[in-house]
Amino acid sequence: MCGRYASTRSPQDLVQLFGVTEWHPDERLEPSWNVAPTDDVWAVLERAPRGAQDDTAAVERQLRPLRWGLVPSWAKDVKVGARMINARVETVHEKPAFRRAFAKRRCLLPADGFYEWEQVTDPATGKARKQPYFIHPEDDQVMALAGLYEYWRDPGVKDDDDPGAWLLTCTVITTEATDAAGRVHPRMPLALTPDHYDAWLDPRHQDPGHLRALLGQPADGRLDARPVSTAVNNVRNDGPHLLDPVTA
Numbered sequence: 001m002c003g004r005y006a007s008t009r010s011p012q013d014l015v016q017l018f019g020v021t022e023w024h025p026d027e028r029l030e031p032s033w034n035v036a037p038t039d040d041v042w043a044v045l046e047r048a049p050r051g052a053q054d055d056t057a058a059v060e061r062q063l064r065p066l067r068w069g070l071v072p073s074w075a076k077d078v079k080v081g082a083r084m085i086n087a088r089v090e091t092v093h094e095k096p097a098f099r100r101a102f103a104k105r106r107c108l109l110p111a112d113g114f115y116e117w118e119q120v121t122d123p124a125t126g127k128a129r130k131q132p133y134f135i136h137p138e139d140d141q142v143m144a145l146a147g148l149y150e151y152w153r154d155p156g157v158k159d160d161d162d163p164g165a166w167l168l169t170c171t172v173i174t175t176e177a178t179d180a181a182g183r184v185h186p187r188m189p190l191a192l193t194p195d196h197y198d199a200w201l202d203p204r205h206q207d208p209g210h211l212r213a214l215l216g217q218p219a220d221g222r223l224d225a226r227p228v229s230t231a232v233n234n235v236r237n238d239g240p241h242l243l244d245p246v247t248a
Contacts, residue, residue, distance in 0.1 A: 001086045002145070002172045002189040004232065005114040006033045006134070006243065007041060009142055014063055014110050017142055018044045018197065023063040033242045035111075036235040037085045040065045043170055045107040045149055046201040059203065066107070070171035071152040072097045078152065081169050087148060089175045089190055089215060093208040098171070101148035102211070104203045107170060108192060109145040112136060113243075114218075115232055116177075116185035116225075120248065133184045134228045134243050137219035144197065146173040146190040146215050178217060180225040191218040 008031035015023050029040055043066045048057040069081030087098045113136025120131045137143060149170040157165040177188035192200050196214040199205055217223075227248035231237045 001185075001187050002114050002116075002174055003037065003085060005035050005145070005189075006112040006136075007031070007035050007110055008033060008112055008240075009042075009110055011042065011063055014042055014044070014142075018061070018063070018108065018110070018144070020044060020061050020063045022060045027065055029065055032238055033240055034232055034235060034238045035068065037069050037082055039068050041068050041170065042066075042110055043107040043147060043149060044110070044144075044197075044201065045105070046203060048203075059201075061201065064168065066149055066168045066170040068171075069169055070097065070101065070148060070150050071167060071169045073100070073150060073152055075152060078167060078169075084171055086174045086187075086189075087171045089173050089212060092148070092173055093212070098148055101150045101171075102208070103206045105149050105151075106200055106203075106211070107147045107149045108197065108201065109147040109170065109172060111143045111145050111189075112140075113143065114145075114189055115228075116181060116188070118184045129230075130233075131248055132228050132230060132232050133225045134232075135181050135184065135188075135218075135223050135225045138222045138224050139219070141219065143189075143218045144192045144194075145218070146192055146200065147171060148173065173215065175215070179221045180223040181218075184225055189218065190215040192216065193220075 046059040070084040071081040092098045117130040152167045173190045174187045181188040226245045232242045
């Protein structure tokens, strides 16, 4: 799974990196070295302008804050999102919670890297514990994690035009881990290369086989995994010191 990641790029940088055409400067998120489920995260997505009547309308590439943990449109409670932070690539096109979003509502989630935990034996105590690792591209380039997003209508808000009527949430698509990530944990997030951004984000592209073929290993598998402090285990901890290497 992918349960934590780091995302510290400024929105101005992300606008340039991903060719975004619409971003509202009043929407801001602080850099985070410990992004956790239910946090708001930056997402790059494409949508037709509001009020467009058909699928032929030109789409706009947007940078928007979304809540991590997908809440399906039919969910009765937003709490279900905490259990849907990941979608398995093997079944994402079939699962009721994800298949509609996979067809039309795909996004990119910018990340510096992600955390995974390895079960180890503490030499001092002889007890089992989980050692966190920070896994990131060797060249430290931004990762474009493959994601899905969904709209959830809050039944407690009467007016559709009220900003509080709609909650936008997202999930990270994962696969079997390989290379550096695979030595730590059996699952890892999927990512896209810049030449696949357009096809992945375009809501008019809906062939499951073609879409899944766009997905690949982050940084083409050229990843570095280093042990870091267990301070990252606490979601309240944040800051660049979380990425400092430690002795495993």
